[in-house]
Amino acid sequence: MNMLERSPDGRSALDASMPIDLDFQATTRLDPRVLELKLPYLSGPAGNPHSTSHLHGIAALKAVETAREEVADLTGASADEIVFTSGxxxxxxxxxxxxxxxxxxxxxxxxxxxxxxxxxxxxxxxxxxxxxxxxxxxxxxxxxxxxxxxxxxxxxxxxxxxxxxxxxxxxxxxxxxxxxxxxx
Ligand SMILES: Cc1ncc(COP(=O)(O)O)c(C=O)c1O
Structure with missing residues (x-):
């Protein structure tokens, strides 16, 4: 079985011959719910959230700010304390x-x-x-x-x-x- 094969729920299937990596904090498969939310931004029209003179940019900015508020709620912070980085x-x-x-x-x-x-x-x-x-x-x-x-x-x-x-x-x-x- 290929490690990248996915089961019907969207999770990749486990190959019993592969060693098990429990370090899900370092890296992990994407939760299918996250994938579903991200797909329109990854495969639809691309918008730069810092270019808000057009509709695609405005949509991207809205998505980023919604995510910022949700992360703030989850962590008990205020939205202006949440800074997204590449890693x-x-x-x-x-x-x-x-x-x-x-x-x-x-x-x-x-x-x-x-x-x-x-x-x-x-x-x-x-x-x-x-x-x-x-x-x-x-x-x-x-x-x-x-x-x-x-x-x-x-x-x-x-x-x-x-x-x-x-x-x-x-x-x-x-x-x-x-x-x-x-x-x-
Ligand atoms: C504490 C800590 N800092 C930094 C990194 C490096 O992460 P990234 O690849 O996102 O820069 C890791 C990766 O495991 C980590 O555990």
């Missing part, structure tokens, strides 16, 4: 560079992160050393959990930001369990 690497770059750029003016130059972060975080932080950042890597236990006392002890008046992933897809755990009170 996680771009999002991490935007956030880490943006926060560091804003905070360093006030003398906050330390980025606190975990040794088990994705390279899309570790490499941006490492690069920012060339702009004066100092990086504090908090270690994790044998189970991939952050030592919260070490994390707390790493934060002081020089901290620009703390960046720790909510869930580690490779270790299948939440490294920062109970971090929330310190994480804001």
């Amino acid at each position: 996680a690497t771009e999002a991490n770059n935007l956030l880490i560079r943006g926060a560091f750029g804003a905070k360093r003016k006030n003398g906050r130059r330390t980025i606190v992160t975990a040794t088990t972060e994705h390279k899309a975080v570790l490499e941006v932080a490492a690069h920012l050393k060339t702009e004066g950042a100092q990086i504090q890597h908090v270690p994790v236990s044998e189970y991939g959990l952050i030592d919260l006392d070490r994390l707390k002890g790493s934060v002081d008046d020089s901290t620009a930001l703390v960046t720790v992933m909510t869930a580690n897809t490779s270790l299948s755990g939440c490294p920062c369990q109970n971090c929330h009170p310190h994480g804001r």
Whole structure:
């Protein structure tokens, strides 16, 4: 059976001879309901949501803004806090560079992160050393959990930001369990 074959409900069929990948956070098949909603924009007339001097652009902008509001509702944010990016690497770059750029003016130059972060975080932080950042890597236990006392002890008046992933897809755990009170 071909991995790309689809069953009647639109999901791709599983091939028992293939290894099973449980890392659905890194990548996953598209939910058929999402596919259905996206198809008119992917296969119909193309509209650029930033070109709103014509009908196709206006339709695309409406769809993007509806999606922004729905994501905001789902996450308890306000729509203007939702920024769509091409992927996680771009999002991490935007956030880490943006926060560091804003905070360093006030003398906050330390980025606190975990040794088990994705390279899309570790490499941006490492690069920012060339702009004066100092990086504090908090270690994790044998189970991939952050030592919260070490994390707390790493934060002081020089901290620009703390960046720790909510869930580690490779270790299948939440490294920062109970971090929330310190994480804001
Ligand atoms: C925490 C984290 N950051 C960044 C990435 C890279 O994602 P993308 O390919 O969307 O840039 C991944 C991918 O697994 C990830 O888990």
